[in-house]
Ligand SMILES: O=C(O)CCC(=O)C(=O)O
């Protein structure tokens with residue numbers, strides 16, 4: 225600390241020499257940052273799991289022609305919305321995820337027939353490739369343990385959904401350890417990520433924001449009634465970083481940091497998404 229102008233009588237008497245207020249103290253965690261790379265390397269995945277980064281971006285993860293094929297097929301279809309009681313403002317989605325089938329700290333039986341319908345709907349798009357398999361392969365290409373879709377009771381969970389949060393996602397965090405009473409997957413997890421591949425992004429808005437704050441019990445006073453989300457006051461004062469995703473980009477975040485998506489303006493914001501765990505087996509496991 226320096227004492228600045230203390231003892232400098234000139235600046236005290238002459239407005240012309242008045243120094244501006246010193247900037248507010250800036251505190252920055254050098255590990256609360258984004259890495260941008262051409263691929264999800266072993267070092268980046270390990271670094272994200274270990275807390276060396278908050279997010280990893282891979283621009284151009286999916287080629288424009290492939291994005292256009294998936295997007296063109298999805299744009300023709302009607303999207304569902306997440307359960308309206310829990311997800312306000314509404315988020316549209318194509319496909320089935322576990323979050324609408326939670327019961328008593330576990331996964332409701334209703335998930336499985338819904339997942340059969342999900343497979344039919346995705347098959348019905350008539351795509352020339354499986355976009356979730358493509359994403360998994362790119363995600364796990366350099367990971368020694370490889371990648372697979374997670375299982376529960378021996379049954380394969382859903383591989384992913386297309387999500388369209390045009391009005392944004394509220395401030396929330398994702399942590400399957402806290403959401404489910406027991407392990408969601410047959411293999412216990414030692415780390416968690418959230419994966420998104422952006423097919424279409426708006427010209428304005430649609431940013432993903434992360435805050436350097438993880439859930440603590442006091443945060444429940446900020447929880448919005450019956451919602452998945454929290455009042456933004458829960459992250460007040462926390463360091464944040466904002467990511468404006470590009471079409472074709474893959475983003476992997478540590479979803480235990482509180483995060484949100486800002487409302488989009490001017491175009492649909494459609495992303496393929498799934499949860500990723502690092503299994504105690506060493507394999508990456510995905511689910512939706
Ligand atoms: O769409 C995004 O950028 C992030 C969505 C989200 O909340 C998540 O993937 O956990």
Ligand SMILES: [Fe+2]
Nearest residue numbers: 397398418479
């Ligand atoms: Fe999330």
